[in-house]
Amino acid sequence: MSDPAGSAAYVTQNAQPQWRTVGRFTVVPSVARARFLLPTVSRQVTAASLLAYNALRPSRVRAARRMLGTAARLGLVGLSRMPVLTVEVPSDVDSRELWLADHLADVLGYDQLYPAIGIRPPDPNHKPTLQLFDAQARPRGYAKLGWNPATRRLVQAEAAALRSLPRPQGQTDYPLAPRLLTVEEWAGQVVAVIEPLPSSVRRLPDPTRPHLAAMCAVARRGGPPAEPRPLGGSDFIRRLARRAEEATAGPDSEAGQLVRRAVTALERRDAEVTLEFGDWHGDWVPWNLGLYLDDDGVDRLVAWDWEHTGSDVPLGFDLAHQAFQSALTLAGAPAETATLAAEAALERYGPQLGLDAIRQRTVLDAYLIELWLRTWTLACGDAGWNPALHPALPRLLATRLPA
Numbered sequence: 001m002s003d004p005a006g007s008a009a010y011v012t013q014n015a016q017p018q019w020r021t022v023g024r025f026t027v028v029p030s031v032a033r034a035r036f037l038l039p040t041v042s043r044q045v046t047a048a049s050l051l052a053y054n055a056l057r058p059s060r061v062r063a064a065r066r067m068l069g070t071a072a073r074l075g076l077v078g079l080s081r082m083p084v085l086t087v088e089v090p091s092d093v094d095s096r097e098l099w100l101a102d103h104l105a106d107v108l109g110y111d112q113l114y115p116a117i118g119i120r121p122p123d124p125n126h127k128p129t130l131q132l133f134d135a136q137a138r139p140r141g142y143a144k145l146g147w148n149p150a151t152r153r154l155v156q157a158e159a160a161a162l163r164s165l166p167r168p169q170g171q172t173d174y175p176l177a178p179r180l181l182t183v184e185e186w187a188g189q190v191v192a193v194i195e196p197l198p199s200s201v202r203r204l205p206d207p208t209r210p211h212l213a214a215m216c217a218v219a220r221r222g223g224p225p226a227e228p229r230p231l232g233g234s235d236f237i238r239r240l241a242r243r244a245e246e247a248t249a250g251p252d253s254e255a256g257q258l259v260r261r262a263v264t265a266l267e268r269r270d271a272e273v274t275l276e277f278g279d280w281h282g283d284w285v286p287w288n289l290g291l292y293l294d295d296d297g298v299d300r301l302v303a304w305d306w307e308h309t310g311s312d313v314p315l316g317f318d319l320a321h322q323a324f325q326s327a328l329t330l331a332g333a334p335a336e337t338a339t340l341a342a343e344a345a346l347e348r349y350g351p352q353l354g355l356d357a358i359r360q361r362t363v364l365d366a367y368l369i370e371l372w373l374r375t376w377t378l379a380c381g382d383a384g385w386n387p388a389l390h391p392a393l394p395r396l397l398a399t400r401l402p403a
């Protein structure tokens with residue numbers, strides 16, 4: 001590939017003389033269908049990157065990785081027929097400027113870090129991620145890269161959130177949240193490195209059961225409940241109104257107007273409804289949650305992916321989101337059906353959060369508005385519209401909250 005002046009990376013088919021190798025990967029399973037770049041520096045590192053956190057993966061993937069990981073550990077074939085990608089840098093250049101893993105090793109105080117790199121189809125919402133292992137094959141960090149305005153904002157938001165989360169000590173319902181190790185501006189990108197999840201982490205055995213005590217602990221930052229306050233005149237509804245007003249300017253101004261009218265109708269209809277306001281995780285879904293064994297051998301909840309967290313929202317948003325997103329993403333349901341799933345979850349579990357039928361409806365409508373505003377923010381950041389939510393949500397809101 002030719003090199004535009006000033007670019008720092010080259011892809012070539014042949015090794016360059018006087019360059020030195022900084023990374024070597026097996027491309028799994030092939031260049032055309034690459035899913036994973038597996039570091040092949042040592043058997044242990046290769047095996048660890050296949051086997052670590054396997055209990056989080058769906059059973060088919062888990063079985064394939066276990067097989068490959070065991071083969072890699074034993075130094076057996078299996079990987080040997082897959083293509084190899086070698087990363088080299090010119091000998092006279094400091095590799096920390098060109099090779100992110102070397103930069104991060106330097107920042108985090110390791111001689112060397114070896115990344116295992118997941119590959120997903122190009123998508124403006126996706127962030128490339130690196131699982132970082134040390135020379136002894138211990139996981140040392142999980143790096144997320146923001147590379148366009150939308151993903152840069154998300155990575156920065158997650159880094160800020162991880163810094164400001166409460167860290168209640170002792171026996172508490174607050175879920176474990178991995179800490180931020182560092183956030184870096186590097187080669188025009190934003191990179192957050194997060195501490196590794198506990199090695200015992202595994203998928204939730206019952207992904208539909210909401211962990212209500214943990215949701216409340218998140219909302220209350222591990223403290224006591226807040227005094228309920230009316231929706232009308234709240235900072236929350238003012239914020240929704242301000243953002244919806246901004247959305248009338250585009251990129252789909254008609255939809256922005258529908259949503260702005262929905263906010264007005266919500267405030268008019270439910271001004272007197274009192275709600276408890278607090279934090280939310282913002283993406284409370286089974287695939288961002290797991291169980292792990294704590295030091296006392298007790299199963300506890302761990303929650304990651306805090307990039308959408310926020311404060312001062314009605315208690316119940318995470319409950320609505322879990323049901324909505326599970327229907328939308330796992331079952332492939334349209335937004336209307338996902339809304340019914342959220343309604344059903346609020347009806348079933350809402351009373352345990354102090355939500356009667358009236359409050360359940362308020363929470364659901366406010367959540368749908370919030371969700372569309374999130375979609376709009378991403379669309380404004382070059383990530384495109386999420387077709388599962390847009391234009392379905394503005395239309396749905398127009399019927400649920402007529403002007």
Ligand SMILES: Nc1ncnc2c1ncn2[C@@H]1O[C@H](COP(=O)(O)OP(=O)(O)O)[C@@H](O)[C@H]1O
Nearest residue numbers: 053056127142178194195196197287288304305
């Ligand atoms: N700190 C971590 N340590 C190890 N693995 C992690 C860590 N954070 C995330 N992962 C794994 O990577 C996956 C994607 O990370 P996540 O933070 O959920 O990013 P995304 O925004 O792409 O969903 C997770 O579902 C989990 O399997």
Ligand SMILES: [Mg+2]
Nearest residue numbers: 287288304305
């Ligand atoms: Mg996630």
